[in-house]
Structures are given as structure tokens and as C-alpha cells.
Amino acid sequence: MKTIVLISCVKTKLAIATKAKDLYTSDLFRKNYQYALTLDPDMIFILSAKYGLLSPETMIEPYEMTLNTMKLADRKRWSTIVLNELSKHTDLKNDKFVFLCGQKYREFLLSDMCNYEIPMEGLTNGRQKQWLKEKLKNVRM
Numbered sequence: 232m233k234t235i236v237l238i239s240c241v242k243t244k245l246a247i248a249t250k251a252k253d254l255y256t257s258d259l260f261r262k263n264y265q266y267a268l269t270l271d272p273d274m275i276f277i278l279s280a281k282y283g284l285l286s287p288e289t290m291i292e293p294y295e296m297t298l299n300t301m302k303l304a305d306r307k308r309w310s311t312i313v314l315n316e317l318s319k320h321t322d323l324k325n326d327k328f329v330f331l332c333g334q335k336y337r338e339f340l341l342s343d344m345c346n347y348e349i350p351m352e353g354l355t356n357g358r359q360k361q362w363l364k365e366k367l368k369n370v371r372m
Contacts, residue, residue, distance in 0.1 A: 232322075232325055232326055232327055232346070233272075233273035233274065233321060233322070233326045233327070234270060234271075234272040234273050234274075234326070234327045234328075234329065235272060235273060235274045235275075235276065235317075235320075235321050235326055235327070235328050235329070236267040236270060236272045236274070236275045236276070236328075236329045236331060237275075237276050237277075237278055237328060237329070237330050237331065237332060237336075237337070237340075238260065238263045238264060238267060238275065238276070238277050238278065238331045238332060239277070239278045239298075239331070239332030239333055239336040240255055240260075240277060240278060240279045240280055240281075240297075241255045241256075241257040241259060241260045242257070242295075242297065243255065243256045243257040243260075244256060244293045244294075245293060246293055247293065248290055248291065248292045248293070249290065249291075250287065250288050250289065250290060250291075251277050251279070251282075251285040251286065251287050251288070251289045251290075251291050252264060252277070252287035252288070254291060254293060255277070258360060259356055259359060259360055259363075262359075262360060262363035262364065262367065263331040263359075263363065264287075265363075265367055265370070266331065266363050266366055266367060267329070267331060269366070269367070269370050270329060272329070273326075274320060274321070275287055276317070276320075278313065278332055278336045279291070280294075280296040280297050280298050280301070280309070281294040281296045282294075283309065283312045283313050283316055284312075284313045284316040284317055298333075298335040298336055299333070299335055301335075306335060306338070306339060307339050310338070310339030310340055311339075313340060314340060314343050317340075323343050323344050323345075324344070324345050325345070325346070326346065327346040327347065327348070328344050328346065328347040328348070329347070329348045329350065330347060330348070330349045331350070331351070337349070350362075351363075
């Protein structure tokens with residue numbers, strides 16, 4: 232069983248094309264990414280509203296798009312695309328998925344997965360940052 236961490240994109244981005252892991256500049260994204268690394272996962276992916284499933288090393292252009300304002304049908308279509316891509320790299324039924332993202336980024340993904348964790352489920356962004364800060368306080372990056 233592999234461990235796969237899924238982190239959602241965020242609004243705050245660089246204004247130039249760069250690797251996906253470097254494009255998103257918010258404190259929450261940075262902390263999520265650092266925390267993901269501490270889990271020593273087999274893979275980390277970024278869930279991008281525009282690009283779908285991204286490897287952190289993928290070069291992408293900045294964009295303005297979020298699932299939080301997308302219509303239900305568009306989010307379902309996005310989820311189908313993400314699941315198709317994810318199934319090329321993972322075993323949806325047997326691998327373990329750790330979601331570091333909001334509800335709209337995972338709502339139509341979970342039903343296709345058997346093993347998943349949502350460690351910050353129900354926490355506001357501020358509480359997520361506190362939770363992550365606590366988890367990262369003794370970690371050297």
C-alpha cells in the first residue's frame with residue numbers, strides 16, 4: 232500500500248510560470264506541503280482547479296480559478312478527470328490517501344477510495360494553520 236498526499240491549490244500565486252510546488256505561495260499551502268513531506272509519502276499531488284492533478288515538479292502558468300465558485304456539474308467533471316489521472320499512478324482501492332484540502336476539492340473523489348484520511352476536516356483555514364504549525368514545530372526542513 233502506497234501513501235499519497237493530495238494538497239489543494241490556493242489563490243495566492245507567483246505571477247510567472249514555475250513548478251507547481253513553487254507557484255502557490257500562501258502560508259497555508261507552504262505548511263501543507265511541508266507537513267506532506269513529513270509523512271514520507273510515496274507521492275504528493277496538487278489538486279489544481281485549472282490543471283487537475285499535478286505533480287509538484289510540473290511547470291505551470293499562473294491562473295485564477297477555484298472549485299469553491301464552480302458549479303456542481305463542473306466540479307463533478309473536474310473530479311472525474313482527476314480520478315482518471317490518479318488511477319494511472321495509484322491504486323484507488325488499496326492505497327492510502329491523505330487529503331490536505333477543502334471539502335469541494337475532495338467531495339467527489341472519496342467515493343472511489345477505500346483508504347483515506349482528512350486530518351484537518353472541519354477546521355477553518357486559521358485553525359488548519361495552527362494545527363500544521365503544531366505538527367511542524369520540531370521538524371527541520
